[in-house]
Amino acid sequence: MNQEIDFAVPDLSGRRAVVTGGSDGMGLQIAARIAAAGAEVVLPVRNRDKGEAVISSILRDNREAHIELGDLDLSSLESIAGFAQSMREVGKPVHILINNAGVMTPPARTTTADGFELQLGTNHLGHFALTAQLFPLLRAGGARVTSQLSIAAVSGSINWDDLNWERSYSGMNAYRQSKIAFGLFALELDRRSRAHQWGLSSNISHPGIAPTSLLAARPELGRARPTASRRVIRMLSRLGVTGTVDSAGLPALAAATSPTAQGGQFWGPGGFQHLGGAPALQKLYSPLDDPDAAQRIWRRSEELVGVSFASVQ
Numbered sequence: 001m002n003q004e005i006d007f008a009v010p011d012l013s014g015r016r017a018v019v020t021g022g023s024d025g026m027g028l029q030i031a032a033r034i035a036a037a038g039a040e041v042v043l044p045v046r047n048r049d050k051g052e053a054v055i056s057s058i059l060r061d062n063r064e065a066h067i068e069l070g071d072l073d074l075s076s077l078e079s080i081a082g083f084a085q086s087m088r089e090v091g092k093p094v095h096i097l098i099n100n101a102g103v104m105t106p107p108a109r110t111t112t113a114d115g116f117e118l119q120l121g122t123n124h125l126g127h128f129a130l131t132a133q134l135f136p137l138l139r140a141g142g143a144r145v146t147s148q149l150s151i152a153a154v155s156g157s158i159n160w161d162d163l164n165w166e167r168s169y170s171g172m173n174a175y176r177q178s179k180i181a182f183g184l185f186a187l188e189l190d191r192r193s194r195a196h197q198w199g200l201s202s203n204i205s206h207p208g209i210a211p212t213s214l215l216a217a218r219p220e221l222g223r224a225r226p227t228a229s230r231r232v233i234r235m236l237s238r239l240g241v242t243g244t245v246d247s248a249g250l251p252a253l254a255a256a257t258s259p260t261a262q263g264g265q266f267w268g269p270g271g272f273q274h275l276g277g278a279p280a281l282q283k284l285y286s287p288l289d290d291p292d293a294a295q296r297i298w299r300r301s302e303e304l305v306g307v308s309f310a311s312v313q
Helices: 025-036 048-061 077-090 118-133 135-140 171-196 228-239 250-257 291-305
Strands: 016-019 040-045 066-071 096-099 144-148 201-205 266-269 279-281
Touching: 016 025, 025 040, 025 048, 025 066, 025 096, 025 250, 040 048, 048 066, 066 077, 077 118, 077 135, 096 118, 096 250, 118 135, 118 171, 118 291, 144 171, 144 250, 171 201, 171 291, 201 250, 250 266, 250 279
Parallel strands: 016 040, 016 096, 040 066, 096 144, 144 201, 201 266
Antiparallel strands: 266 279
């Protein structure tokens, strides 16, 4: 059986946080914990009905929570720009950004509204564009940006000659690429902030392995039923070998809110093989330890999404 694992979130009163992927699973747990600690939470969701249900659930447990919905589809650059514009119009600084949403291994190659391979377009490019569009608010809040990776990023590479997997397609290799690109970007964001005195910090986390909704039935991705891997992971979670949905969000929660967390760090579960356990610092995966690749993916991402950090005011 899994032992109870937790992380004490510090008082976040007066802080404003944005959490993507907060409408279910570990993202919901992260958003609820941040709201319970006193932060004002913005929950951008693709499905507003689902988002409303989440807010009702959080408010049932904590009537004092300050949480609001936003409309965001990370697979659409138009949707990202619209959400970010609405945030900039409100004008409140953002102190915490947790880039948590993601998709994993659709059974066939699928593309975003803008023609990107779905995993690259959602997991990396969508969050890249979102972070760039929120950049003025992040600077104003001296924000900490935490980006959720995957244990899959421990190996793999960037398919530089075919980023969108148009000539051949491997769902898992494309997933690994999306998370490696995302991690390279997040670490480069911290380096550039230090070099240019942007005043924000950026770190990364991974949830280990847990029976989250990533591998559940997702008809919109062409997956009619949960994968066999999810059934195995659920069994291993019950045995305590891997993490739970509740524990999976703790590394990102620690990376985003712990007074001891810093930019450039990598957080994940501290248990056996980093599959589960209490949040702890991790050794950086070798595909992420490449500043030259990080600069290259930054430049390429700016070209693909048509947004640079310098251009958003």
